[in-house]
Amino acid sequence: MTHSNTPRRRSLLKGAAVAAGALSAPMVATAQTTSLRFQSTWPAKDIFHEYAQDFAKKVNDMAGGRLKIEVLPAGAVVPAFQLLEAVGKGTLDGGHGVVAYHYGKNSALALWGSGPAFGMDPNMVLAWHNYGGGKALLEEIYKSLNLDVVSYLYGPMPSQPFGWFKKPIAKVEDMKGVKFRTVGLAVDMYTEMGAAVNPLPGGEIVPALDRGLIDGAEFNNASSDRVLGFPDVVKNCMLQSFHQSGEQFEILFNKGKLNALPAELKAIVDYAVQAASADMSWKAIERNSKDYDELKKQGVKFYKTPDAILRAQLAAWDKIIVKKGDENPLFKKILESQKAFAQRAGQWQNDYMVDFKMAYNHYFGKGAKKA
Numbered sequence: 001m002t003h004s005n006t007p008r009r010r011s012l013l014k015g016a017a018v019a020a021g022a023l024s025a026p027m028v029a030t031a032q033t034t035s036l037r038f039q040s041t042w043p044a045k046d047i048f049h050e051y052a053q054d055f056a057k058k059v060n061d062m063a064g065g066r067l068k069i070e071v072l073p074a075g076a077v078v079p080a081f082q083l084l085e086a087v088g089k090g091t092l093d094g095g096h097g098v099v100a101y102h103y104g105k106n107s108a109l110a111l112w113g114s115g116p117a118f119g120m121d122p123n124m125v126l127a128w129h130n131y132g133g134g135k136a137l138l139e140e141i142y143k144s145l146n147l148d149v150v151s152y153l154y155g156p157m158p159s160q161p162f163g164w165f166k167k168p169i170a171k172v173e174d175m176k177g178v179k180f181r182t183v184g185l186a187v188d189m190y191t192e193m194g195a196a197v198n199p200l201p202g203g204e205i206v207p208a209l210d211r212g213l214i215d216g217a218e219f220n221n222a223s224s225d226r227v228l229g230f231p232d233v234v235k236n237c238m239l240q241s242f243h244q245s246g247e248q249f250e251i252l253f254n255k256g257k258l259n260a261l262p263a264e265l266k267a268i269v270d271y272a273v274q275a276a277s278a279d280m281s282w283k284a285i286e287r288n289s290k291d292y293d294e295l296k297k298q299g300v301k302f303y304k305t306p307d308a309i310l311r312a313q314l315a316a317w318d319k320i321i322v323k324k325g326d327e328n329p330l331f332k333k334i335l336e337s338q339k340a341f342a343q344r345a346g347q348w349q350n351d352y353m354v355d356f357k358m359a360y361n362h363y364f365g366k367g368a369k370k371a
Contacts, residue, residue, distance in 0.1 A: 034265070035068045036257060041080035041097035043203040044073035047223040047287060048249075051155060052096035054283075055251060055276040062268045067261065071096065080201040087252045088147040094253045099138070099153070100184030100244070106141050107185065107324050108331040111338065112153065113247035114185035115317050118342035122156030124349065125246040125338075126277075129153050132341035137334050144330070148255045152270075154277035155249035158221060158284060162238035162305040164209070164230050165216040169238055169305075172312045181205050181217035185320060186243040192316035202228065209233045218243065221284065222291040231298045240305045242313040249280070 038056065042048040049071070056069040074080040083095040084102045099112035111117075112134070117125050128134045135153075142149055162169070163182075169175060176194035183199045190197050198214055206229040208214045216234075218241070219225055230237075251273060258266065296302070325332035362368060 033065055033068055034261065035070065036093035036253075037070055037072065037077075038094040038096060039072045039074065039077050039083060039086070039092050040095065041074050041083050041101060041201070043228070045227050046202065047227065047283075048096075048202075048220070049073050051249065051276070051280050051283075052251075054279060055096070055154075055272060058272040058275050058279075059269060062272060063265060067265050067268070069094070074201065074203060080203075084147060084149065084252065087254050088149050090148075090254050090256065092254070093257045094251065097250055097252070098183075098247060099151075099250050100186075100247065103184045103187075105145055106330065107328055108141055108334050109138075110184035110186075111331070111334050112138065112250075113244050114183075115189070115244075115246075115321070116242040116314060117246035118339050119346045119350075120246050120338070120342045121349075122158070122246045122248055123281075124342070124345055126153060126156050126248050127345065128338055128341040129248075132345075133337045134334075137330070137337060141330060150253045150255050150258050152251040152253075152273045153248050154251065154273045155280040156277070157244075157247045157249070158288060159245045160220050160241060160243070160247070161218055161225075162241035162243070162309070163216045163218040164225070164234040165236050165238065166234055168236045168301070168303050169216075169309065171306065172309055175309075178216055179214040181208065181214050182243060184244065185324070186218075188320045188324075189243050189313060189316045192319060193312055206230060206233055221288050222295055223284075223287045226291045226295055226298075231295055231300050235300055237295070237300055237302050238305045239302055240310065242310060242317065 038052070040049045040052040042052065052071045056071045059067060059069050077092055078086040080097070081101055081104075083092070083097050084105070086092045087095050100110050100114055103110040103114075112125070112129070120128065125134075129138070130153075138151055138153075142151065163180065165178070167174075169178075172193065175190070178195045180190050180195040180197050181200045182190055182197060187197045187199055195216075198208070200208055200214075200217075202219055202224070205214075205217045205219055209217055209230075210233045217230075219228060219230070225231075225237075253269070258269070261269070321331075321335055325335060
């Protein structure tokens with residue numbers, strides 16, 4: 001090859017490279033964004049709606065523009081208690097709520113939140129769900145209801161207060177005739193204890209208390225209760241309860257929409273659930289403890305629920321689970337699964353975990369040494 005042919009050869013190579021680039025350009029174009037519309041079952045101002053948005057942000061950030069989840073507040077598309085059907089039908093692509101809100105479709109759904117869960121705390125209930133057979137049982141229920149959904153449970157909630165009352169509840173008899181708000185199988189528990197129960201959605205509770213339509217109510221935690229306005233209408237809050245002591249959140253996807261995503265985006269959803277679960281737990285400690293202090297400053301009086309009432313809750317629960325188990329084979333099947341897991345895991349936790357309250361009182365309780 002002579003020196004005079006070199007420029008021509010370079011020109012041909014450059015032209016071939018440009019042509020090849022033009023042909024391959026469509027193959028390397030930016031992937032199209034898949035947008036999913038979610039709705040939570042919570043008012044926009046509630047920290048629970050914030051948790052839903054936190055999950056969506058984690059997905060959106062990790063997906064790098066290929067997947068975008070938008071979360072609307074309760075009522076934006078459907079009422080809070082109609083979320084499950086809306087996601088199943090594809091009216092919504094997904095949603096954020098709690099399994100107990102679907103209690104009316106199958107009583108067994110309340111077992112992912114209502115009741116003492118055989119002594120398991122919320123994180124242990126999640127352990128049972130993910131590793132002890134609960135996930136398959138929940139899928140069995142949704143399949144029996146012909147609901148085209150995929151459910152992810154996450155976010156173990158701190159134990160919920162017994163409730164907010166116009167008058168403190170000092171003994172079991174004080175519950176007789178009290179018009180009270182709760183949800184799930186807690187409805188049956190409080191009914192067994194003599195209350196007249198109304199399962200209102202979160203955004204309707206405080207207005208009902210203010211108008212005297214109910215005498216007492218429970219929702220969930222110091223942050224939610226404060227922002228929803230409980231201290232504006234009621235000044236007595238009873239702490240500690242078994243009515244919903246092991247609850248967690250649920251993230252729902254329409255099955256068709258989720259299955260249409262490529263494998264890497266489905267993996268992002270899965271890991272975002274786990275990341276959001278941990279983050280929610282940490283945020284709850286930070287925010288709930290601060291709002292607990294603020295509620296005290298607003299004049300709220302907190303009382304420990306008497307042990308006699310806690311024992312009455314357990315006794316009421318024992319009656320409920322026998323009745324529901326006889327009516328619903330799936331209910332009984334789930335109870336047996338929970339009980340087996342709780343007996344083993346609970347023994348381990350109770351034997352291994354130190355009494356943190358002892359250490360707290362050592363440093364901050366009465367008689368603690370001042371630094």
